[in-house]
Amino acid sequence: MSGQQAARFDGQVALVTGGGSGIGAAVARRLAAEGCARVHVADIDVGNATRVAESVGGSAHVVDVADPQAVDDLVAAVVGAEDRLDVVVHTAGVDDPAAKTRILAAQESGEPVDALCELDDDGWRRVMSINLDGTFHVLRASVRAMRARGGGAIVTVGSSAAYDTLVGYPHYAASKAGVHALSQSVAKEVIPYGIRVNTVAPGPVDTPMAGRTPSAVRKAMEASGAIGYASADDLADNICYLASPGAKNVVGAVLLSNGGRFTV
Template identity: 80%
Template sequence: MTQPQDGIGGTFAGQVALVTGGGSGIGAAVARRLAAMGCAVHVADVNGDNAKAVASEVRGRGHVVDVTDSSAVDALVAGVVSESGSLDVVVHTAGVDDAQAKEWLLEARESGEPVDVLCRLTDADWQRIISINLAGTFHVLRAAVQAMRPQGRGAIVTVGSSAAFDTLVGYPHYAASKAGVHALSQSVAKEAIAYGIRVNTVAPGPVDTPMASRTPAAVRKAMEATGVIGYATPEQLADNICYLASPGAANVVGAVLLSNGGRFTVS
């Protein structure tokens, strides 16, 4: 493993991190932030070229992984531990939305007709979102906890969504998958803390990522209007995530941190 990038601080000095979905968006911003704080970073993504590009930037290692493939996730985590000797931080940002559903939302907005998404979703549409967002999170959590248990420590951060609380019209599959991520992560957090492993979740609102760039302009404008701050940057989410992974959050276990620009609060 290459040496950590010289950076702005040593919060994660000497630690090893794995960032899934690290080839772009929030994951790439997290990889950069962790490296800047002294962490040796493994960047994993379904797009191998993107993973290698970000890894090169942070002087880490790039990996190709499809998080829906549990065997591939297990092999990835085992390989990181074998190469680096430990695994201290796992940040799971890999996930997808549904570009077609966004087009249907635009169609309804332009026509003035009610939103018609649910009855147009196929089993394959549903399974794709659930497999990547929810099953993928399960695969990563299981592999990470298995790797961290022998060392008696670790921090894992998953990415949910504010849409799990303030569910979006026309997005039932996405909202369900992210609500599942929250419940899964919180349940695992209660189990894993007995082994010194902290699990927490960040729940973003709209974030200006390549995935968000596929949102039709009219739909994006409507989403921006729901909050004062507008779309967050990936770097803002990276700050939230790195806090949850840091010693500064040592007493934070099973939290779901809203990062949605004040669109709503929950109690």
């Protein structure tokens, strides 16, 4: 890593949601390595958040992003402690293991996938409340804090599944398509305040969430592109670019990071 790259976030304060594992943990490590004065690691799992925060000399927080008051309190705590907030990376999200099991069953039986009729209201609401509502809560709280202090950079995590939808995964695809549209609309609104909002749209990534994918389904997904599963560090590279001064002219982008599975 060059000295110039190492200083991309020199002296800045960052908040990473979902920072206790996977992509979020990789982002927290990268931000700390590249000069952040403090990285605040937020996760619903306090043990994971604490371990990552301690490894980067940061601060750990517990948050359920589906709870708007909890998100507001989180951002207020960060700003109260630091008197600034320069970078927010929102990686918190969920998949649906039950839907993946149904996809596997169809794959093994040769029958069409029957997901929509089996998807109940609670399953739909869980994915939407965390993935889409959670993004809204984080964007709103972050913009309120950054606008008062003259700017910042926010990166949200969508999914290539918003474009190349996986059969049997309608709620996940819808939630991530919503993340893209929400982030792009907010990006246009807040750029006059010096706040840049961008999104990364990963394909398959080797994270604990991916580890819950049945092996046969994972194998099929891995074979769908020229490059296999990305690493969490690969995505951290993309995210930190979008959050960095090097992307100062990038606003409202959805950066595909999917190993060449498709283009848009």
